[in-house]
Structures are given as structure tokens and as C-alpha cells.
Amino acid sequence: MGEPAAQRPMRAGDANVRTLPTGRQRDRDAIGSSIAVRDAVKRYGSFHAVDRISIDIEPGEFITLLGPSGSGKTTLLNLVAGFQSLDSGEILVDGKPVHNVPTHNRGFGMVFQSYALFPNMTVSQNVAFPLRMAGVDRATAERRVAETLEIMRLTEHATKSPSQMSGGQQQRVAIARAIVREPKVVLMDEPLSALDRRLREQIQIEIRDLHRTIGSTILFVTHDQGEALTMSDRIAVLNAGKIVQIGRPLDIYRHPIDRFVASFVGESNLIEAEILQKRGSTLTMKNRAGYVFSAESRDTIDVGRATVLVRPERIAVSNEPSANSTPVSVTSTIFLGEILRIEAQMEGGDPLLIRCTDMADRPLPNVGDRLHVNWGAADCWVLA
Amino acid sequence: MTSASIGVQADRAADLDLVRRLKDPALLLLPALAFLAFIYLLPLIDLIRISVSGPSWTSYFERVFAIPLYWDSLVRTMQISVTVACLCLLFGYPTALLIHRSRGITQALIATAIVLPYFIAILIRTYAWMVLLGRNGPVNKLLVSIGILSEPAQLLFNRGTVLLGMTAVLLPLMVLTIYSSVARLDQSLTRAALASGAGPIAAFWRVLLPLTLPGMGAGFLLVFVAAIGFFITPTLLGGPGDQMFAMHITQQADSVTSEGFLQALGVVLLAITLAVVAVAGRFLGFEFIWGGRKLTEATPTTADRRAADVSRRSVAASAADLIGWPLLRLFGRLPASFGTWTVRLMGGLVIAILILPIIVVMIISFSSASYLTFPPPGFSFRWYEQFFSDSNWMRAFWTSLVVAAMSAGIAIVLGASAALGIVRSSIRGKSTIMLLLVSPIIVPPVVLGLSLYSLFLRFDLVGSVFGLAAAHAIGGLPLVVVIVSASLQGVDTRLEQAAAVHGASSLTVFRLVTLPAIMPGLAAATFFAFLHSFDELVLTLFLSSAELKTLPLMLWGDVNYRLNPVLAVVSTLEVLLVVAGLALARPVLATSRKAT
Structure with a gap:
């Protein structure tokens, strides 16, 4: 892997306390949105992908939806993103229902498992895309893109095409695109599962540190229990369309509620x-x-x-x-x-x-x- | 390589070498290549030779371009073809999106509505339009009943109907080409655009459209190339002012005096086609002809990057700032259903255009009236009785079946072995060979028919069943090669290795592993090759005789002289044949799509 981080040993305080340029450091409580899911139901025929799920997410919280495949975690994320519509129940962001708000007006950032970088645009065009859509003027957009690329250590790749980059670099571009608009909510759909183990662990840490810096509420989906334990403020363990247990990583690990959680986590x-x-x-x-x-x-x-x-x-x-x-x-x-x-x-x-x-x-x-x-x-x- | 004269050991080495060479899968290409060389390349070369055999080599071509009749017709052909390709693109794209976005049974129904007409003979689909737009047809009836017309008008035989008919005939080709390019895109790309704040229209404009541009280009060119050589539809739907270039070739074909000049007409049509394909292949890769890869690869263009990095204040960039982006944001405020409804309306219109004529024809086949009228005054089987009791129709029907079965046989044997040769051998120039094998698809049938005519005269094959079947196999062969090589590529070679490791000889491996895996593909390919021959009209026009009449040929004769419901009966039977074939091939198509 041609990772720049591999060539440049990380000094203490390099990635961990990376801060935004002056003037953009914000109080984390001020930026994240609260998300409340109430009795959400999503059916495919007779199959309940999401079966009366309720969950309250605090502003600025890093919450992980953890579960085996088919447990409904990705469906729940798609419901929050607005890619799919609820059969019943509601989703509130900062107390306001969003089910009638189309995805592009929800103002979220999102990172996909397959990166989903636009292959017809360069790295900086990809990152600028949400800003242009938000109507930010060119000069401001360019400055913000440069700052975000700097945070993600991508500055020297700005003019590259995504296809010229390694998986880890592509995923960092995807993260940059998700955070460039300083969204109140960032959704992450198994963003690390396509990466190898070393890289995965490195980007885990980067995402966690980034979360501290930007203060957005992060809703993270994974089937990897280690990832969930490492990164989250709280974990919601899902099985068969329901939340089985929700709690701090330590509580989930030490005090699982049933056999399923006990054997799925650790x-x-x-x-x-x-x-x-x-x-x-x-x-x-x-x-x-x-x-x-x-x-x-x-x-x-x-x-x-x-x-x-x-x-x-x-x-x-x-x-x-x-x-x-x-x-x-x-x-x-x-x-x-x-x-x-x-x-x-x-x-x-x-x-x-x-x-x-x-x-x-x-x-x-x-x-x-x-x-x-x-x-x-x-x-x-x-x-x- | 070792020389055999050195000694016994060398002899043995040479023998082994020979055995190894005989086992080379590349040899499997030889029958198909020999077949094409004799019946396809040779006549085309001969065609070109005759076209330059005048007093000076350019003399026949000078005549083509000097006579206003032909020059005007050439210009007209280009105009019509470009218009048809544009119309197909405009309506085909939303339809492809409609298929892509629908799910389950809806998707299957829409896809069938597109694919079904694709496999029904052009002649029959054109005939359906003649019925639909005829004086007693449903469109006239409707316009009169709602008071737009006071009495039935002549809607046929003008430029508009030519464009409508050709667009309708070629739309499935466009839709399927664009669909394959849209379906290959990562679905999360659109989602990423939406999540980044782009409305559906902005997501379409900035992401979907640029990424499917190659697919659109491929569709446009395929339709354009097909339209240039069109002959059946403009002949039947056009008026005197809508003569297309290919029509002149068939009209001149009977007169001996035009020897040389006729070939020159054919060469001009062929040259234009090949030039378009060559330019297209340069940009899209020649895979576009058979719907291969490369259709979705897009990298940021150099212009894009320059706009991003160097000339930031360029005119284009400021224009984009001032108009482009605000406009896209403005569209983002449109209700999300706007795009959805555009797609549904246009796609729905396309489906109606493709399916309604077929339905009307099927209904008319059960008419009790003695002439074409819609709605039929009553229900009867009289036209079916007439069809099945008429010995001419029945003889033509059987001739078509025999010719199609022979043709499918030739195509599948040659095509499948060629596919094996091309997928499994390691010879150089594979893409060139593939291009040669597939090229009969793009050669205008009129040109092919003309070139074959003189070959068939020389070998006394005109009017022979075998000759006709072989000629039809020229077009069937590419279908077989494309389908079978796709399913061969889908075969997991590890399965074959596993069988070999556990002691199976290479023949056994083929019989037990490879053959079952490609069986569905072979079946589908056989069906399509059969259908290709069963529907074939243009080559048949050149190569049949009074004694050898196929079903399309009988239809052609009747369509030109008297439009009666017997034709609707034949059309209905053809539709049923295609539906049955597609129903049989459906599981096959589903699996081969998964494999590729």
C-alpha cells in the first residue's frame, strides 16, 4: 500500500489531536444533531427488515449499529439517510420529523462501503461536490476543500482521479467528501470492510479522532464487533430486525443481555x-x-x-x-x-x-x- | 521448433509437438473463419472489385455522386438516421432508467415489453404500424371519434411515419445498450450524490449522465449504423420523397445493365457504415458492437481537470458558477417526484409505442371483417382457417422452419466452437478475430445480400435451401459467438481444474463440467440463431427463387399488394413463437446476466 502515513511515521499528537484551522474549532455539542427513531418498521414482503426499532441518539454521539448480515442495520441506516421510506414509525432529527424530507435536503454526510467516489471527477471535485450543491461560492469552496484535504492528509492527491488511488486513500477521500460541508450527522455504512486489517485499524483511529474534532453525530454500521468496541460511544446490537441491546462498549462486552450478544461480541x-x-x-x-x-x-x-x-x-x-x-x-x-x-x-x-x-x-x-x-x-x- | 531429421528423439519431440498443436483450442476457430471467409469476406471483396472495375476505378463512384437522385438520397438517409438515433436516445434513456429503477414483477414486465419487440421481425413490426395508422386503423378511428378529424386521413407514407416506425423498431436496441451501461454502475454513486445534497436532477446531470455517456454513445452509433442500412421500414411506411439509400440498391438489383454501378452503391453504403464504426471503435473500444465491457469506464477528462486546477477563472468556470450550479440547485428544489415522473411518462410512452401495435395486430387477427378495421366488428377464426388451409402459406411456413433449423445448426456448430477457440486459446489478435466474427452484425443486410447474390449465381446456389440457410447463418454466427463466449467466461475454471486434479481427462472435464455450465447459453444461442433466420427477409429477397419462398418473403409480397388480416395471423403466430422462446430462455438469460 502506498499509504503516505506508512512512509511518514506518525508522531504523538499528529493524528490524535489534529485540529481544524483556527476559527473552525467548534464546541461539539453545538454541531451534532440528535436523532430519534420511533417504532420504525420496514418490511420486504413478509420479511421485517426493521421491526419496531426505537433508538435515541444524543447530539454529537458516535453510535454504532452492530449486527450480523440481515440483522437490519443497513436498512436502518438507509431509512435515516432517506434512501428508503418507513412503512411505519418516524425518524426525528433535532426533534423534527424527516420522513418527508428527501435525502438531498437532509444535509447529512455519508461514507459508503464501496467508497462511491464519482469516477468522472478528480479528488478535489469529489470533495467540492457537496459544497457546490449547497451553493457555496467557488472561492470559499476551494478553501474549504483544501482545508478538508489537509485534515485527511490528501493534499498532494487533489488532482488525481479516484481510480489512481489505493483503497485506503479512496476511503479517506470519501470521508473528506462526507465531512466537508460540516454536516450535523455523518452516516457510515461499513466504510472499512473493504480495507485490509492494518489499514482498517489506522482509519478507525482517524475516524474516531475526526469525530472528536468535528463533533458531528456519527451513525456507524458494521458487522465487526472489534471495530464497534474500538470506536463507539455506544453500540446498538441488532438481530433479526430488532435492537437486542444498546449500551457503552464496556457494558455490552461485560454485561451482555443474552446468549446472542454474548457470543456475537467477543x-x-x-x-x-x-x-x-x-x-x-x-x-x-x-x-x-x-x-x-x-x-x-x-x-x-x-x-x-x-x-x-x-x-x-x-x-x-x-x-x-x-x-x-x-x-x-x-x-x-x-x-x-x-x-x-x-x-x-x-x-x-x-x-x-x-x-x-x-x-x-x-x-x-x-x-x-x-x-x-x-x-x-x-x-x-x-x-x- | 525441432527438426525431425536429427534422430529418433527429435522425431518423438516433433510428434509430441504436433499432438500439442492439434490440441490447441485455437484450431476450433478455423471452421468458423473458413465459413466466413468463403461466404462473407470473399463476396464482399468481390463486390468491391466489381465496383472499381469500370473504365477507371472511380468511374462508377463518380456516377453515384453525380446523379442528384442518389446524392439526395444519401443526404436524406443521413438526416433520417441521425434523427432516428436522436429520438431513440431521447426516449431510450428514460426507459432504461425506468427498467433499472423498478423492482420485481414490474421490472420483469417492463423488460419483457422492451425485449419482446426486439426479437420480433422488423417486417411484422412495420406491418403493425401500417395497421395502426391505416385508414380504418385505431388511430384514425380515435381521432375522428374525438373530433380532431372529420373523416379518416392518410397518416401513412410520409417522413413522420418513417421516423416513427424506424424509431420504434430501433428503440429496444438503444434501451438495452443504455440499460447495460446503467446497470453496471455502482448504485451507491447515485446515493452518494443524493447524500451530498444533490437533487435527483443534479445527481443525474453530474453523475449518472457523465458515467453512462459511453453507453449512450454506443447506443447512438448502433442505432445510427442500423438505420443507415434500413430498407424494410422506409419502403413500407415512406412516401416517394422518403427514399433511403438501401432502397435504391434493391430497386437496381434486378437490372443487369447496372452491374458495377450497383456494386458501387453498395460499397458507398458499406464504407460509410465501416467509417462510423471505426471512429466509434476508436473512442469506445470495438466491444460496443457486441455490448462488451468498457461502457462505463470514465475518467475525469483533461478538460475537467484543467477547469479545476489551472484556469480557475476561465469563462467556462464562471459560466458554471453563474448559471450551471445555481440552475442545478434550483432544480434540486423541484419536488423529488419530478424526475421520477419524467422517467415514468417517457418510459411509459416508449412501452406503449412498442407494445400497442403488437396488441392491435393480435386483436385484428381474430377479426371477422374481410378487410383491416379496428376495432374488429366481431370475433372469428376465419383468418386462421384461411392461413392453415392455404397451401402457399403452409409451404412457406415449413420452408422457413427448415431453413431456420438448418441455419441455427450451422451457426451453433461453427459459433460455439469458435467461441471455445477464442475464450480458451492464447493466440494473439483475439480482439481482431472477435471483431471479424461479430462484424456481420454491422454490415448492412442489403450490401450483404447484393454481394452474396453474385456468389450464389456462380455456384448455382440461388433458390437452394442449404444456400439460404448458410446465408442466414452469417448473421446467426455472431449472436452465437457473443452469447456462448459470455457463458464460457462465466464458467469457473477452478471447477475444471478441480475435475482435472481428481483424474478427469480433458474430454471428460468438458463433458462433465464445461458443457453443463454453458448448456443454457448454447440453448439461448440456438434459439436466437433460429429466430434470426426465421425472421430474415433482406438476404432472402436476393437469394430465393420462385420455388423457394419463406414466410417473411410471402409476408413481404402481401404487405406490398394487399393488407389483409392473414398477415395479422402470421404476426400473431410469430409473437407467440418469440414469447415461447423467451419464456424458455428466460432462466438462461437471468443466469448469463449474473455470470457476466
């Missing part, structure tokens, strides 16, 4: 266990292997069986048994560099996934090795 061990007793908010539980452990719980459950989420990295591993450990046998070991990913089997046959940091003084466990694992009450999350 890697997980979902352990079926029997509740032995409840004391305060702490449950004492026993799984099929006979391992007795305690878990923090929400107050709804007290008897019977429950599914417990234990994240693979929260499991402590040792070669020697201890008082509250249970033995497992290793079925595979994958060396991932900084961490080890161990697949093991508990007594009774339940699989257990473990991620632990590699330690130089310890040999990699072999298939069939016996290890001893344990986890504490705080490492567990009891699902409904």
Missing part, C-alpha cells in the same frame, strides 16, 4: 450451571463437571439452572491444582503472538476456551495436557 464461554444457593447478590453454582464456583448475578434469578458467561481471558490457568480450581484437558493450543488461545475440555465434556498471555518461562501446553483453571465471582456474568 469470544465467550457459555456454561450451563445449577444454582445451589443464593446469598445477597452472590450465587453459588455448580456446572456439569461438578465445579462449584460463585457468580455475581442480577436479582431476578435465584433457583434452577442458568447460563453463565465467562470470557476466555478471565480464566486463570495453572499447572498445579489449587483449592478452588477444576482440571481441564487441552484439546488444542494456538499461539497468537502476544497471547495463547487454548481449547480445553472440562470434566463431563463441556468445552472451555482460554486466552492467556504467553509466558516465556513456560512451555506451550500440549494436546492432552492437564491444566487447572479457576475464575472468581467477578469474572462471571449470569445471563437471563
Whole structure:
């Protein structure tokens, strides 16, 4: 990749605190719009692509719609953009309904998965396009285009044709085009999925920093949970046309509402266990292997069986048994560099996934090795 | 390469080399090329030879350009062709957009309304217009009943009907060419324009139009080139003042005295066609002839960039600032439905123009009246009975079936092997060979017929079924080559490799993997080659005899002398044939579109 960023090592504070030229630094609360979706429904025949979704997005918030393909996230974005019309429900921007406003009058910026750069225009013509459409005069438009290209580090590519640029550069042009008009809302439809991993991570950071600078409300769609966790203020997890859970990345990761969210966001061990007793908010539980452990719980459950989420990295591993450990046998070991990913089997046959940091003084466990694992009450999350 | 005289080992190497050479797929091109060389290139070269065989090589051409009759006709032909191409573009673009923007069953219906007429014989579609606009036709009836006319008027045989008829006949070609260019565009480009604040009209003007310009150019030129060689429609719908160039060639064809001069007329028509195609190919790539790639590639023009970077204050830029952009923004304020309704109205008009004549003809075929009148006074099968009991019609019908079946056979065997040769071999000059294989599409049929006539006389093929079938196969071959090579390119070569890796010989691979994959394409190609021959009239006019009459030829005779509902019966049967064929080919077309 001929990325300029690759040739020019990024200094601390280079991209991270990149600011707009003087006079254009704004209070973030002043620029973003609030978006409210109320009971939105979009059907294709009998298929409910969006099934009574409601969501309130704060001004200036970076919100991610996360879900597998077919979950309705892109449809919801298209509804907000105005490419498709609601079957019922409403969408309010800054409290005003927008369903009768055609896309081009909504004043949003948008970044597409396929970049969607106009191949018949140069980079600067592409970026100038929204300004010209907004009626900005040529001189001002040229200045703003130059500033935006500067922010996106594209100045030297201004006269190029999009087809002459790499994917990462094209996507930065697309972002420049989306933000040049200083829109109150920027919509992003899986903008990074066509890029390779390194580039994706780099542009993730650029978009997040950009969000801090411009203060627009950003509605970001992705199926990549890592991307969602990295970038968002809040994540809305969608499945089958409904929002399953909405919350801060940390809450979604630590306290998923159900099995779907638990397994879609991050890697997980979902352990079926029997509740032995409840004391305060702490449950004492026993799984099929006979391992007795305690878990923090929400107050709804007290008897019977429950599914417990234990994240693979929260499991402590040792070669020697201890008082509250249970033995497992290793079925595979994958060396991932900084961490080890161990697949093991508990007594009774339940699989257990473990991620632990590699330690130089310890040999990699072999298939069939016996290890001893344990986890504490705080490492567990009891699902409904 | 190794010489065989060195020794045994060298001998074996030479043998292996020979085997390898015999397996070269490029050899599959030979039958088709030999066929075209004999029946297509040779006559054309002969045509040119005769045209320069006068006292001096220019003498016949001097006569063509000196006689006002021909010169005027040439100018008229150009005027009519340009007008028709402009009309097709104006109405074809919105129709292509209409297909692109509709979904599901609506889209299928609209697409059928365009594609169906495309495959119905020009003669029949022209006949339908004669019925529609005739003295007792529905248009006259309508105008009289609403009081615009006091009595039925002669609407036919003027420049207007020629333009209307030719535009209607050629519109599907334009719509399909533009559609293929529009459909290839990334849908999010329009969305990006809308999201950037461009109204539908600005998005169309700044994004859609520039990007589909090559497709528009291709459509315009294809229609123009086809129109130059038009003969059937202007003959039937035009008056004395609407003589087109190709018509002179057929009129002169019977007189022996015009030998040389006649060929010169043909060469002039051919030269103009080839010149237009050559210029077009230079800019669009010759793929435009068969709807290949390159239709949507557009890069910022140098002029655009200069406007952006260097001469910022140039006149053009200030004009754009003062008028262009404000105008586009103004249009952006139009209700969003404005563009939608423009597209719907114009597209709807086109569909009506394409479908109504066919429907009227189908209704008239069940008329109980003894002459052409609409609406029919009653329902009867009398014209069907007359058709099926008339031995002349039935003989012509069978002749057409036999000729078309033979012709499709020749075209599919030669064309499919040529397609294999061109897709699978690694010979140089593929695009030139492809151009040669496909070029019969663009040669005016009148010129082809004229050139074949002397070849057929020499080999005593005039009036022979096989000769006629072979002549029809000249036009069927390009259809087969284009369709089959498209479906061959759609075959996943990894499947073939997988079969070979697991022990299949190359013949087995072809039988078990390649053939099933291209089978739908082969079937569709056979159908289109059959239809091409079944509909063919112009070559037949030159090459048939009193004993060998095809259905279109019978129709042609009747259309010129007496318009009666038997013709409507034949037309209805042809429409049913095409509908049945398209219904069979529909899954094929759907998959081949996905593959390409």
C-alpha cells in the first residue's frame, strides 16, 4: 500500500489531536444533531427488515449499529439517510420529523462501503461536490476543500482521479467528501470492510479522532464487533430486525443481555450451571463437571439452572491444582503472538476456551495436557 | 521448433509437438473463419472489385455522386438516421432508467415489453404500424371519434411515419445498450450524490449522465449504423420523397445493365457504415458492437481537470458558477417526484409505442371483417382457417422452419466452437478475430445480400435451401459467438481444474463440467440463431427463387399488394413463437446476466 502515513511515521499528537484551522474549532455539542427513531418498521414482503426499532441518539454521539448480515442495520441506516421510506414509525432529527424530507435536503454526510467516489471527477471535485450543491461560492469552496484535504492528509492527491488511488486513500477521500460541508450527522455504512486489517485499524483511529474534532453525530454500521468496541460511544446490537441491546462498549462486552450478544461480541464461554444457593447478590453454582464456583448475578434469578458467561481471558490457568480450581484437558493450543488461545475440555465434556498471555518461562501446553483453571465471582456474568 | 531429421528423439519431440498443436483450442476457430471467409469476406471483396472495375476505378463512384437522385438520397438517409438515433436516445434513456429503477414483477414486465419487440421481425413490426395508422386503423378511428378529424386521413407514407416506425423498431436496441451501461454502475454513486445534497436532477446531470455517456454513445452509433442500412421500414411506411439509400440498391438489383454501378452503391453504403464504426471503435473500444465491457469506464477528462486546477477563472468556470450550479440547485428544489415522473411518462410512452401495435395486430387477427378495421366488428377464426388451409402459406411456413433449423445448426456448430477457440486459446489478435466474427452484425443486410447474390449465381446456389440457410447463418454466427463466449467466461475454471486434479481427462472435464455450465447459453444461442433466420427477409429477397419462398418473403409480397388480416395471423403466430422462446430462455438469460 502506498499509504503516505506508512512512509511518514506518525508522531504523538499528529493524528490524535489534529485540529481544524483556527476559527473552525467548534464546541461539539453545538454541531451534532440528535436523532430519534420511533417504532420504525420496514418490511420486504413478509420479511421485517426493521421491526419496531426505537433508538435515541444524543447530539454529537458516535453510535454504532452492530449486527450480523440481515440483522437490519443497513436498512436502518438507509431509512435515516432517506434512501428508503418507513412503512411505519418516524425518524426525528433535532426533534423534527424527516420522513418527508428527501435525502438531498437532509444535509447529512455519508461514507459508503464501496467508497462511491464519482469516477468522472478528480479528488478535489469529489470533495467540492457537496459544497457546490449547497451553493457555496467557488472561492470559499476551494478553501474549504483544501482545508478538508489537509485534515485527511490528501493534499498532494487533489488532482488525481479516484481510480489512481489505493483503497485506503479512496476511503479517506470519501470521508473528506462526507465531512466537508460540516454536516450535523455523518452516516457510515461499513466504510472499512473493504480495507485490509492494518489499514482498517489506522482509519478507525482517524475516524474516531475526526469525530472528536468535528463533533458531528456519527451513525456507524458494521458487522465487526472489534471495530464497534474500538470506536463507539455506544453500540446498538441488532438481530433479526430488532435492537437486542444498546449500551457503552464496556457494558455490552461485560454485561451482555443474552446468549446472542454474548457470543456475537467477543469470544465467550457459555456454561450451563445449577444454582445451589443464593446469598445477597452472590450465587453459588455448580456446572456439569461438578465445579462449584460463585457468580455475581442480577436479582431476578435465584433457583434452577442458568447460563453463565465467562470470557476466555478471565480464566486463570495453572499447572498445579489449587483449592478452588477444576482440571481441564487441552484439546488444542494456538499461539497468537502476544497471547495463547487454548481449547480445553472440562470434566463431563463441556468445552472451555482460554486466552492467556504467553509466558516465556513456560512451555506451550500440549494436546492432552492437564491444566487447572479457576475464575472468581467477578469474572462471571449470569445471563437471563 | 525441432527438426525431425536429427534422430529418433527429435522425431518423438516433433510428434509430441504436433499432438500439442492439434490440441490447441485455437484450431476450433478455423471452421468458423473458413465459413466466413468463403461466404462473407470473399463476396464482399468481390463486390468491391466489381465496383472499381469500370473504365477507371472511380468511374462508377463518380456516377453515384453525380446523379442528384442518389446524392439526395444519401443526404436524406443521413438526416433520417441521425434523427432516428436522436429520438431513440431521447426516449431510450428514460426507459432504461425506468427498467433499472423498478423492482420485481414490474421490472420483469417492463423488460419483457422492451425485449419482446426486439426479437420480433422488423417486417411484422412495420406491418403493425401500417395497421395502426391505416385508414380504418385505431388511430384514425380515435381521432375522428374525438373530433380532431372529420373523416379518416392518410397518416401513412410520409417522413413522420418513417421516423416513427424506424424509431420504434430501433428503440429496444438503444434501451438495452443504455440499460447495460446503467446497470453496471455502482448504485451507491447515485446515493452518494443524493447524500451530498444533490437533487435527483443534479445527481443525474453530474453523475449518472457523465458515467453512462459511453453507453449512450454506443447506443447512438448502433442505432445510427442500423438505420443507415434500413430498407424494410422506409419502403413500407415512406412516401416517394422518403427514399433511403438501401432502397435504391434493391430497386437496381434486378437490372443487369447496372452491374458495377450497383456494386458501387453498395460499397458507398458499406464504407460509410465501416467509417462510423471505426471512429466509434476508436473512442469506445470495438466491444460496443457486441455490448462488451468498457461502457462505463470514465475518467475525469483533461478538460475537467484543467477547469479545476489551472484556469480557475476561465469563462467556462464562471459560466458554471453563474448559471450551471445555481440552475442545478434550483432544480434540486423541484419536488423529488419530478424526475421520477419524467422517467415514468417517457418510459411509459416508449412501452406503449412498442407494445400497442403488437396488441392491435393480435386483436385484428381474430377479426371477422374481410378487410383491416379496428376495432374488429366481431370475433372469428376465419383468418386462421384461411392461413392453415392455404397451401402457399403452409409451404412457406415449413420452408422457413427448415431453413431456420438448418441455419441455427450451422451457426451453433461453427459459433460455439469458435467461441471455445477464442475464450480458451492464447493466440494473439483475439480482439481482431472477435471483431471479424461479430462484424456481420454491422454490415448492412442489403450490401450483404447484393454481394452474396453474385456468389450464389456462380455456384448455382440461388433458390437452394442449404444456400439460404448458410446465408442466414452469417448473421446467426455472431449472436452465437457473443452469447456462448459470455457463458464460457462465466464458467469457473477452478471447477475444471478441480475435475482435472481428481483424474478427469480433458474430454471428460468438458463433458462433465464445461458443457453443463454453458448448456443454457448454447440453448439461448440456438434459439436466437433460429429466430434470426426465421425472421430474415433482406438476404432472402436476393437469394430465393420462385420455388423457394419463406414466410417473411410471402409476408413481404402481401404487405406490398394487399393488407389483409392473414398477415395479422402470421404476426400473431410469430409473437407467440418469440414469447415461447423467451419464456424458455428466460432462466438462461437471468443466469448469463449474473455470470457476466
